[in-house]
Amino acid sequence: MKVGDGGVDDSRVDATGMRVSIVVARFNEIVSQRLLSGAMDALIRHGAAEKDISVHWVPGSFELPFVAQEVAVSGAADAIVCLGAVIRGETTHYDLVADGAARGVARVSLEHRVPCGFGVLTTETLEQAMERAGGKHGNKGADAALAAVEVARLARQIRGRRGERPVRPGQPRTDREGGSGRGTRDHAGDPWQPHREGGSLALHRGGGDVAAQPADQLRQR
Numbered sequence: 001m002k003v004g005d006g007g008v009d010d011s012r013v014d015a016t017g018m019r020v021s022i023v024v025a026r027f028n029e030i031v032s033q034r035l036l037s038g039a040m041d042a043l044i045r046h047g048a049a050e051k052d053i054s055v056h057w058v059p060g061s062f063e064l065p066f067v068a069q070e071v072a073v074s075g076a077a078d079a080i081v082c083l084g085a086v087i088r089g090e091t092t093h094y095d096l097v098a099d100g101a102a103r104g105v106a107r108v109s110l111e112h113r114v115p116c117g118f119g120v121l122t123t124e125t126l127e128q129a130m131e132r133a134g135g136k137h138g139n140k141g142a143d144a145a146l147a148a149v150e151v152a153r154l155a156r157q158i159r160g161r162r163g164e165r166p167v168r169p170g171q172p173r174t175d176r177e178g179g180s181g182r183g184t185r186d187h188a189g190d191p192w193q194p195h196r197e198g199g200s201l202a203l204h205r206g207g208g209d210v211a212a213q214p215a216d217q218l219r220q221r
């Protein structure tokens with residue numbers, strides 16, 4: 001079954017065991033709060049545990065990429081969902097904010113190899129935004145959350161098939177790019193370095209230290 005009228009196929013999404021960070025803009029909060037509710041509901045309906053969902057509020061959509069980047073670098077999330085509402089006013093600010101958010105989020109996703117769902121509405125009016133935040137055009141927050149999880153699952157399959165190890169942002173991606181990844185130095189305590197575990201090499205991505213609002217407190221907002 002499809003969610004909304006977009007390309008997200010509800011039946012393909014399994015959020016079980018996924019750590020998801022939602023970054024949400026406070027600007028036009030009446031809309032973004034609904035996008036957030038839609039995203040949370042969709043993730044939980046698809047098996048995500050509430051404890052694995054964190055929520056980071058930012059002032060406006062322009063700030064979404066920076067905080068998404070902090071989350072990505074921390075290694076705390078398998079998928080990131082960016083939510084906001086950019087509603088056209090009478091100035092060109094709209095275009096700058098919308099463009100900055102879209103390009104910035106795409107860049108974070110590609111550079112840090114963490115799927116980022118883009119649930120930022122860009123509309124002419126508040127009414128159009130509300131229609132896409134749980135109204136007659138569905139909830140784009142839910143769509144963005146499920147898209148990010150679907151892609152995170154796919155990435156996991158592809159990486160698993162290639163036997164590829166996770167990459168710490170800013171580190172060489174392949175052996176040819178520099179460093180073998182099987183360090184001879186003592187990397188004790190570095191969760192990104194391979195270590196012996198039951199006779200085979202293992203590599204853990206540690207949780208991040210980015211301050212997040214736990215999802216179970218969110219409902220009280």
Ligand code: INI
Nearest residue numbers: 025027059060061062084085086087097
């Ligand atoms: N931020 C939004 O999320 N939506 C908007 O519609 C919007 N408008 O129209 O100005 C908006 N502006 C704020 C912007 O995102 C930044 O927070 C601000 O420029 C400070 O950096």
